[in-house]
Amino acid sequence: MNEAVLTKITPNRFSGVGLGELWRYRELIYFLAWRDVKIRYKQTAIGIAWAILQPVVTTLIFSVIFSRYANFDTGQVPYAAFALAGLTLWLFVHGSVTMASGSFTGNSNLVTKVWFPRLIVPIAAVIAGLFDLVFSFVVLGAMLGWYATGWHLSMLLVPLFVLMGFVTAASLGILFAALNVRFRDVRFALPFLLQVWMIASPIFYPSSIIGERTRFVFAVNPLVGAIEGLRSAVFGLPFDWAVIGISTLSAAILLAVSLAVFVHLEDDLADMI
Amino acid sequence: MFAITAKELTKRYRLGGVRHNSLRDALAGLIGRAGRGDEMTALDGVSFDVDEGERVGIIGRNGAGKSTLLKVLSRITRPSSGTAEIRGRVGSLLEVGTGFHNELSGRENIFLNGAILGMKRAEIAAKFDEIVAFSEMERFLDTPVKHYSSGMYMRLAFAVAAHLDPEVLIVDEVLAVGDISFQRKCLAKMRSAGESGRTVLFVSHDMSAITRLCERAIWIKDGRIASDGRAEEVVAAYLHEQSETGSERTWANREDAPGNDAAWLRGVRIIDDKHRNISSSDIRKPVGVEMTYEVTTPDKILVPNFHFYNDQGVCLFISHDWYSGWRDRPRPLGTYKSIAWIPGDVLAEGTVFVTVALSTYEPLIVHFVERDAVTFTVTDTLDGNSVRGDYAGVLPGVVRPKLDWETEAVPTA
Numbered sequence: 001m002n003e004a005v006l007t008k009i010t011p012n013r014f015s016g017v018g019l020g021e022l023w024r025y026r027e028l029i030y031f032l033a034w035r036d037v038k039i040r041y042k043q044t045a046i047g048i049a050w051a052i053l054q055p056v057v058t059t060l061i062f063s064v065i066f067s068r069y070a071n072f073d074t075g076q077v078p079y080a081a082f083a084l085a086g087l088t089l090w091l092f093v094h095g096s097v098t099m100a101s102g103s104f105t106g107n108s109n110l111v112t113k114v115w116f117p118r119l120i121v122p123i124a125a126v127i128a129g130l131f132d133l134v135f136s137f138v139v140l141g142a143m144l145g146w147y148a149t150g151w152h153l154s155m156l157l158v159p160l161f162v163l164m165g166f167v168t169a170a171s172l173g174i175l176f177a178a179l180n181v182r183f184r185d186v187r188f189a190l191p192f193l194l195q196v197w198m199i200a201s202p203i204f205y206p207s208s209i210i211g212e213r214t215r216f217v218f219a220v221n222p223l224v225g226a227i228e229g230l231r232s233a234v235f236g237l238p239f240d241w242a243v244i245g246i247s248t249l250s251a252a253i254l255l256a257v258s259l260a261v262f263v264h265l266e267d268d269l270a271d272m273i
Numbered sequence: 274m275f276a277i278t279a280k281e282l283t284k285r286y287r288l289g290g291v292r293h294n295s296l297r298d299a300l301a302g303l304i305g306r307a308g309r310g311d312e313m314t315a316l317d318g319v320s321f322d323v324d325e326g327e328r329v330g331i332i333g334r335n336g337a338g339k340s341t342l343l344k345v346l347s348r349i350t351r352p353s354s355g356t357a358e359i360r361g362r363v364g365s366l367l368e369v370g371t372g373f374h375n376e377l378s379g380r381e382n383i384f385l386n387g388a389i390l391g392m393k394r395a396e397i398a399a400k401f402d403e404i405v406a407f408s409e410m411e412r413f414l415d416t417p418v419k420h421y422s423s424g425m426y427m428r429l430a431f432a433v434a435a436h437l438d439p440e441v442l443i444v445d446e447v448l449a450v451g452d453i454s455f456q457r458k459c460l461a462k463m464r465s466a467g468e469s470g471r472t473v474l475f476v477s478h479d480m481s482a483i484t485r486l487c488e489r490a491i492w493i494k495d496g497r498i499a500s501d502g503r504a505e506e507v508v509a510a511y512l513h514e515q516s517e518t519g520s521e522r523t524w525a526n527r528e529d530a531p532g533n534d535a536a537w538l539r540g541v542r543i544i545d546d547k548h549r550n551i552s553s554s555d556i557r558k559p560v561g562v563e564m565t566y567e568v569t570t571p572d573k574i575l576v577p578n579f580h581f582y583n584d585q586g587v588c589l590f591i592s593h594d595w596y597s598g599w600r601d602r603p604r605p606l607g608t609y610k611s612i613a614w615i616p617g618d619v620l621a622e623g624t625v626f627v628t629v630a631l632s633t634y635e636p637l638i639v640h641f642v643e644r645d646a647v648t649f650t651v652t653d654t655l656d657g658n659s660v661r662g663d664y665a666g667v668l669p670g671v672v673r674p675k676l677d678w679e680t681e682a683v684p685t686a
Contacts, residue, residue, distance in 0.1 A: 005440075009348060009357040031388040035374060035381075042376050113371045114389055115348035270349045271286065 017259055021117045028116055032124035036099070037131045051135035055091055059084045059143075062204045072205050077235050078147045081140075085234050086203035086227045088136035089162070093169040093223065094194055096129025100173025101190055104181050108273040118266050122177040126170045133162070144234070152236030161233060164226035167251045175258035178265040181272050202227055207243070219243040222251035274360070276441050276472035277323040277346065281355035284316040284341050315341040317496035318355065325360070328473040330483035330504055332511050333493035339476045342493065343367060343445050346474070361440025361472070364390060368445070370430030375419035379410055379429055382418055386433045400436045407458075408432035423528070435462045441472045460486065480508045480645065509584060512626065512645060519648045520552035527567075531629075531641035535570040538641050539608065541629050543649040553650040556659050556673065557617040560649065564629050565610045566641075572603040573633055575640070577611040580628035581620075582645070587671050589625070618660055618675035620651045621668075 041047045059080055066072060067079040074082040100122040104111055107121055180186040201223040202210075210218045218224055225247020232239045316338045323329050333339050344350045346357060347365035372389040373382050383404055387397035397404075405411055408429045418426055444463070463473065464486055477483055483490055483504055490507035492500040500507045512519075523540035524530030530537045544561040545551045554560045562579050576599075581589040592613050594600075627649075630642040653659050660673050 005360070005362050007348065007359040007363055009345060009352065009359070011352050011354050011356075025391075027394050028388045028391075031385050031394075035377065035385055038381070039374060039376050110372050110389060112349060113368045114365065114391075116389070116391065267351045270344070 017119070017263060018117055022119055025116050025120055029120050029124045029127060032120065033127040033131075036125060036128035040128070048135070051132040052139055054132075055084060055087050055136045055139050058087055058091070062087070066204050070205070073208065074206055075237070077149065077231075077237075081143050081147050081149060081235075082206070082231065083204055084136075084140050084143055085231045086201075088133060088140055089165045089223065089227050089230055090198060090201065090203045091136060092129050092133040093165055093172075094198070095132060096126040096169045097172045097176065097194065098190065099129060100125035100169075101176035101180050101186060103173070103177050104269060104273060111273055112270050118269055119174065119262065122173040123170055125177075126166065126173045129169065130166070140234070149235055152233075154233045154236050154239075157233040158230060161226045161230040164222060164229065164248060164251055167255055168222040168226065171251070171255040171258040174262050178262045178269070181269055182265060197221070197223070207240075215240075215243060216246060219246035220250050222247045222254060226251075274325050275322045275358075276325045276327070276361060277321075277357065277359050277474065279322075279346070279355070279357040280320050282316055282319045282342070282345055282352050282357055283314070283354045284338075284345055284350065285312045285314050285353045287312055314496050316345065316352070319493070319496070319498055320355075321491060321498065321501060323472060323474065325472055326470045327489060328475065328487040330487035330490040330508075331474065331476040331493060332478075332480070332483060332490055332508065333499070337493045338496040339493050340367075340445060341496075343443055343474070343476055347443055359441055362391075363441045363443065364437040364439030365443040366390070366434050366437070366445065367443075369427060369434055373418060373426070373430060376417055378417055379414045379421070382429065383433055386430065387437075390434065390437050391439075392437060396438075404432045404436050407435060407462075431459055435459060439471070441474070443474045445476045446478065480512060484508055505586075509586070512584070512624075512648065521550055522643075522646055531643045532566075533640050535573055535633075535638075536566050536568045536575060536631055536640045538629065538631070538643060538646075539565040539567055541565075541627070541643070541646045543627075543647055544612070551649065553652055555617075556620065556622060556651050556653040559617050560615045560620070560651075561612045562615070562627055562629075562647070563610060563612045564631075565608065566631060567608045568604050568606055571606045574601065574635075575599065575604050576632050576634060577613075578630050578632060579613050580630065581615075582626040582628065583621070583671055584624045584626070589620070589671055619672060621670055621673040622651050622653050624648055624650050 041050070044050060046053075062083040063080045066083070072079065103121045103125040104118075111118065111121070176186050176190060200221055207215060207218065207224060207228050215224075219242075225244040228240060229244045229247075231237065319338075319342060331339050331342065341350075343365070344367070345352050346359065347363070347367060349367070370386065372386050374385065377385065383401065384394070384397055388394065405414065408431075410425060410429050410432075413421065413425065418429070421429070442463075460482065463475070473486070475483070475487060487504045489502065490500075490504040490511075491498055492507050492511050500510050521540070521542040524538060527537050530539065532538055541562070541564050543551055543554075544563055545554065546559050546561070548561070548563075551560075564577055564579075566577075568575065576593050576595070578591060578593040580591045583589055594611055594613070597611070625648060626645045627647050628642065628644045629646040631640040632638065633640065653661055660675050661668050
């Protein structure tokens with residue numbers, strides 16, 4: 001018998017995040033994400049095409065509206081490519097936070113019948129979102145080829161900014177998933193919040209329209225650093241490391257706060273659903 | 274060496290206003306408007322130890338706290354106070370097929386369900402063929418489970434669960450599904466699990482499964498341990514108490530009811546001579562046992578039969594319906610009612626457990642047999658004209674028939 005495994009059951013709250021157990025159950029994260037992806041496209045008529053259609057259509061709309069009426073200065077970068085670069089991350093964050101926030105209520109049959117580290121549920125939902133991101137990047141790649149924006153060594157840094165976006169999405173996904181169990185208000189508040197967030201992020205406009213000094217305040221939004229960093233990497237532009245630094249710090253704080261809230265709410269999950 | 278040790282486990286649920294389902298309620302709670310709601314104590318200071326390799330049955334009525342206990346031990350919910358420790362890898366089956374998804378194929382669900390139950394991917398892959406063979410579902414592996422019948426679904430789900438290989442297995446009433454031969458297979462699998470040194474904690478309403486599978490039983494009543502000991506004794510004590518209310522049972526639908534494709538049991542009840550439901554009877558009065566069943570395959574010879582046991586498990590007698598005119602007559606489809614009348618002054622005082630069955634004798638087929646389907650109590654009022662007469666003490670004997678006595682003075686020559 002494996003004497004190493006000793007499960008202690010106590011009434012104590014604040015028992016920590018349980019990274020060890022999360023690691024032991026890492027395969028379940030994969031399985032749940034795989035299930036989410038598989039089911040999402042199994043029930044749709046055009047399947048995977050949705051993952052491509054969404055960035056393409058949104059980019060088209062942005063291009064028509066903003067390059068005609070707003071005329072943002074995006075330097076040498078064609079506006080469509082500029083917007084799509086921001087949209088890839090945004091669509092991922094938007095989609096995965098939305099999916100993750102409903103993940104406990106959507107998986108209530110699991111949560112009330114089997115124990116596993118609860119964090120797995122929202123994390124798997126966010127990972128499933130990465131699948132769509134891959135398709136967004138395919139579209140982006142095609143567009144870069146079309147506009148011949150050139151290939152840059154800095155593109156190797158793209159995963160870093162995807163990671164920033166991932167951490168941000170996972171933090172909010174975890175936060176809202178747990179809050180949603182207790183406060184069904186989340187369902188109504190979240191779409192509104194995401195809308196505001198989208199406007200507050202440099203997706204269809206460049207950060208340069210924000211003042212030189214206020215950009216540091218702007219960078220408290222972790223997506224600012226992630227999106228600007230991603231654009232610099234993709235288009236070979238200079239990095240604004242100060243902004244990226246502030247956003248990274250902000251993402252880390254967001255993650256810590258979300259985990260703290262999650263651990264606090266986790267115990268009652270099965271009783272509240 | 275203990276496998277499970279529980280100390281003063283208590284779980285309280287809040288009822289009513291403190292559930293904070295919306296932000297507004299929570300804010301109201303913060304400023305003290307909502308106050309403390311009523312609490313429901315589901316588990317109230319439960320302590321016990323289970324040794325390694327022991328098989329323990331948990332019994333009790335619905336709502337007594339059995340499921341809460343399993344949920345606490347499975348870590349699904351935390352206790353309000355008290356602690357527990359479990360040594361070894363825990364596998365808990367509070368439901369069969371948790372996480373099965375209708376859109377996925379049988380093959381995909383085996384992997385998903387296995388992972389949810391805590392199996393490693395490599396482990397599932399290694400046992401995959403065995404799981405498939407156990408489920409007898411080879412042909413449908415790549416069909417989405419939404420096209421499965423409920424029986425097929427359960428087979429596959431149980432096959433995965435049965436191949437979970439934990440050191441401590443926690444099982445909740447999962448055997449209440451599936452056809453009889455598959456159930457037997459599952460019970461055998463669980464028994465072998467226990468015999469291979471695995472610790473099993475098993476909740477069931479099927480007392481015969483408890484006594485067959487477990488050497489020890491814990492009876493939970495109102496959140497507390499009412500009795501803990503040898504399975505047979507605890508089960509007998511529990512059944513005895515149950516007998517207060519267990520004089521009528523009905524089954525609403527065929528899936529849950531005892532039966533096979535020939536017939537299924539709709540209900541059993543104990544009645545008095547005016548066909549009114551009773552749960553206890555005066556020892557001098559006749560008692561009727563009535564079974565209602567539906568015949569779903571025509572032209573079989575069907576013989577209803579009742580088996581009567583006392584609370585010691587002694588079989589008092591068995592009675593078959595050879596007399597009502599259906600002995601050689603094939604039955605048309607339809608619903609039937611069969612009543613056996615036990616005359617007054619036959620049974621002894623105490624609790625009588627009635628097993629209900631429907632059989633065909635050539636060849637022998639048991640269409641259903643529901644052990645201890647109903648119980649009733651026989652009472653003696655001691656008013657002087659029952660068999661006990663003027664004697665008020667303990668009167669032994671498993672039956673108490675009123676015999677004809679002849680006493681006469683013999684003239685002496």
